[in-house]
Amino acid sequence: MTDVAPAPAAHVPAAAAQAAAPAAAPAAPAVKPPRIKSFTLCDFRAFAGPEPVTFQLDGKNLLIYGENGAGKSSVFHALDEFFSVARRNPQARRARLLGLKNVFSGLPETGVRIGVEFDDGKPAADWTTARHPVDITPTADDRVKNAAYRKAILDYRSLLDTNYRHGDGPVNLFDVCINLLLRDFEALHDGKQRKIFDLWSELLELADVGSRDRKRLSKTEKPKVLALLPSINQGLRDAVAAVQPQIDPLLKALGWKDLDGIVLDVPGITYKDDVTVPPLDRIQTREIGITINFRNQPVDRPQLFLNEARLSALAMAFYLAGRKVCAATLQADTPRLIVLDDVLIGLDQSNRLPVIDVLADHFQDWQIILLTHDRTWFEMARTYQRQHNADRFWKYMRIHSDDNPTRAPVVFSVSSSAAVDAIKTAEGFLRDGHLNAAANYSRIAAEFGLREFCEIKKLQTTYRQQPDKTPFSELLAAAKAHSATQNGGKFDAVLASIEEFTSMLLNPLSHGGVNSLTAHEVHRAIVEVEKLLFSLKVAPYGAKPTYS
Secondary structure, three states, rough: OOOOOOOOOOOOOOHHHHOOOOOOOOOOOOOOOOOOEEEEOOEEEOOOOOOOEEEEEEOOOOEEEEEEOOHHHHHHHHHHHOOOOOOOOHHHHHHHHHOEOOOOOOOOOHHHHHEEOOOOOOEEEEOOOOOOOOOOOOOOOOHHHHHHOEEHHHHHHHHHHOOOHHOOOOOHHHHHHHHHOOOOOHHHHHHHHEEEEHHHHHHHHOOHHHHHOOOOOOOHHHHHHHHHHHHHHHHHHHHHHHHHHHHHHHHHHEEEEEEOEEEEEOOOOEEEEOOOOOHHHHHEOOOEEEEEEEEEEEOOHHHOOOOOOHHHHHHHHHHHHHHHOOOOOOOOOOOOOOEEEOOOOOOOOHHHHHHHHHHHOOOOOEEEEEEOHEEEEEEEEHHHHOOOOOOHEEEEEEOOOOOOOOOOOOEEEEEOOOHHHHHHHHHHHHOOOOOOHHHHHHHHHHHHHHHHHHHHHOOOOOOOHHHHOHHHHHHHHHHHHHHHHOOOOOHHHHHHHHHHHHHOOOOOHHHHOOOOOHHHHHHHHHOOOOOOOOOOOOOOOOOOOOOO
């Protein structure tokens, strides 16, 4: 077909025609969900007062490492309890906060606080003994309330709820689905869209006749109960129908292609009006069953058949699928928060990195906080993110405790590069006049950088059962050979400079004994190591040398 230019409008000059045309309305700016800018803990569990401890996120994702007992779980519980609507009144929420107060500080009850500042420019939300942000007096904070329904805050025990807690009987996911996985899926009831969790809570309150010193439902209560049953059942069936197609693709993305055909069965709850049955037990057939295929063989009790890694991946796929489906109805200004505390400990190292990819690919609009006590996994994750230019979206922190329960743990911000962290430490020691320590950390930084370079380039070194024990000299020799034979001498100059300082960096006197180093020598070594790290591209995204 031949393109034909439109004829100019008759009797209307071009400029006049443009002036006469109505101006297009400017496009409304896209609404971004609020993200956590910072959160603060004071006298909460491990974080003893009176001094508050603040985690600065600046709207980014966060990866935290802390040894067992360092306070990592306190961070998890702070976020889980802050973003919560589980307790139905201010008195219950206040009692819960007091139950989580540090018991060693000796401070008054009024000192316990959790504060969250979002990046939307509005005042921070605080949970104190005076009030929780979801309290309706004077007014509830919709950011916190909505995020509480939509959150995915999970620890390893959450994964166990989908498998091991069922013993050797059939897996029943009813409690998991209605209280967590599908709690915010909306169902039609009495002409309005209501969250399944809210409908379930209303049903439990009505059914609990014992709390009202009665044995049976009243004439007005029974119709309400009978009306809630089909609404909840249909809501659960609709939610399951939406979630099921999401699970298989997520399992494959997590690296488990031998699991598929997941089917969730919802028979539907019923009510038995029998005074001989305890009131809440009259809500019966609380069941959501599961069948799954493993290598084309049906499995009805996966907890007895699958290994821990597959069960962990299956649980992760369930939870993430539920968040994806329920997020489809999110308001644009609702915070989206995923917090995972050591949920990957059931997976070996090779099956953990796909979780990072799944979160990046499927949950870009969510703010993600990962906590781990596994130092190897922490190093692997931040290195992996840096190598894929994803570290610009993340913050990295370490929590350290001196095992004194009256003092809060110390929180350190670190970069995505262990090598750069080491050279920064060397710079600090040099400024403080600790030359031995500065030289030692310079060597550590150079070794980290060379080790990562050799791993990326797959350079051969002498086999050792513990690869991290490969000597600095072997790493340097492998890098020099690669530069000369494969890169046209690209790294020759910087590697030669490092070699010049090898005798000093590896000198036994740099570790103890009589100090033979000068500040000038250590400074030059740090400058050359910095050059090495940036030349080998093992520095964080956007980082610049600071000492050279």
